[in-house]
Amino acid sequence: xxxxxxxxxxxxxxxxxxxxxxxxxxxxxxxxxxxxxxxxxxxxxxxxxxxxxxxxxxxxxxxxxxxxxxxxxxxxxxxxxxxxxxxxxxxxxxxxxxxxxxxxxxxxxxxxxxxxxxx
Amino acid sequence: xxxxxxxxxxxxxxxxxxxxxxxxxxxxxxxxxxxxxxxxxxxxxxxxxxxxxxxxxxxxxxxxxxxxxxxxxxxxxxxxxxxxxxxxxxxxxxxxxxxxxxxxxxxxxxxxxxxxxxxxxxxxxxxxxxxxxxxxxxxxxxxxxxxxxxxxxxxxxxxxxxxxxxxxxxxxxxxxxxxxxxxxxx
Numbered sequence: 001x002x003x004x005x006x007x008x009x010x011x012x013x014x015x016x017x018x019x020x021x022x023x024x025x026x027x028x029x030x031x032x033x034x035x036x037x038x039x040x041x042x043x044x045x046x047x048x049x050x051x052x053x054x055x056x057x058x059x060x061x062x063x064x065x066x067x068x069x070x071x072x073x074x075x076x077x078x079x080x081x082x083x084x085x086x087x088x089x090x091x092x093x094x095x096x097x098x099x100x101x102x103x104x105x106x107x108x109x110x111x112x113x114x115x116x117x118x119x
Numbered sequence: 120x121x122x123x124x125x126x127x128x129x130x131x132x133x134x135x136x137x138x139x140x141x142x143x144x145x146x147x148x149x150x151x152x153x154x155x156x157x158x159x160x161x162x163x164x165x166x167x168x169x170x171x172x173x174x175x176x177x178x179x180x181x182x183x184x185x186x187x188x189x190x191x192x193x194x195x196x197x198x199x200x201x202x203x204x205x206x207x208x209x210x211x212x213x214x215x216x217x218x219x220x221x222x223x224x225x226x227x228x229x230x231x232x233x234x235x236x237x238x239x240x241x242x243x244x245x246x247x248x249x250x251x252x253x254x255x256x257x258x259x260x261x262x263x264x265x266x267x268x269x270x271x272x273x274x275x276x277x278x279x280x281x282x283x284x285x286x287x288x289x290x291x292x293x294x295x296x297x298x299x300x301x302x303x304x305x
Contacts, residue, residue, distance in 0.1 A: 016239075023239035026233060036163070
């Protein structure tokens with residue numbers, strides 16, 4: 001190849017370019033691996049086996065991304081319920097304490113106080 | 120059995136005819152796909168996808184349509200879709216590439232190329248990736264698949280004149296790309 005360029009570099013490259021463009025002339029056909037038909041039948045079977053809507057639904061929810069997202073949502077929901085329940089419980093306790101206090105401190109500013117006013 | 124007859128038999132659901140069609144056209148589908156995607160495994164995957172689609176969409180194939188034209192069109196579309204998907208994956212795989220050994224990009228040895236022309240054929244496939252898609256498809260169908268201008272026109276949905284023009288531009292662009300490549304690599 002280098003000999004061609006020593007003699008005439010411009011025409012050498014042009015020839016090389018033409019040869020490259022025609023390099024697939026007379027090629028033989030490439031063939032896929034054997035038993036393509038068997039693999040194809042297996043693929044068609046697996047494609048058509050999911051036919052009912054229940055099968056489609058099961059296939060959908062068992063996808064790793066869908067299953068993980070669902071699990072994550074359940075966990076988040078649980079955490080939310082637990083924390084919000086704690087807040088509710090503590091508010092309820094404070095409210096109950098206040099009610100108790102009001103019941104204990106009996107109002108004494110009635111008749112006795114009025115009748116015994118200190119000078 | 121001619122092609123419209125084959126389509127009728129296929130629509131009747133004769134499994135033997137389907138097998139016959141696969142055996143007859145699998146090499147054509149595989150060769151077209153391998154020239155576009157430049158990868159044997161991907162081409163085989165596309166070949167299977169094309170025949171699965173044929174199995175699923177028999178009703179939508181018009182009786183008068185040539186089966187070979189339909190197969191060519193579906194193969195080209197699937198191969199181009201596959202290419203685009205791969206390019207998207209490459210763009211998104213920047214982080215992945217930092218931790219893995221990178222393959223030499225764009226090197227492809229066509230398994231059907233003659234031994235003495237293998238090196239030049241590899242350069243040709245590299246150059247084909249640098250010309251516009253429509254020109255590349257026209258070049259592959261005419262120059263590699265050996266389809267006539269008329270057949271390429273039917274497959275690509277263009278006029279014969281448009282195909283002639285596409286092929287002329289494809290060759291001109293390939294010459295430019297190859298000249299630059301040889302000037303820098305020799």
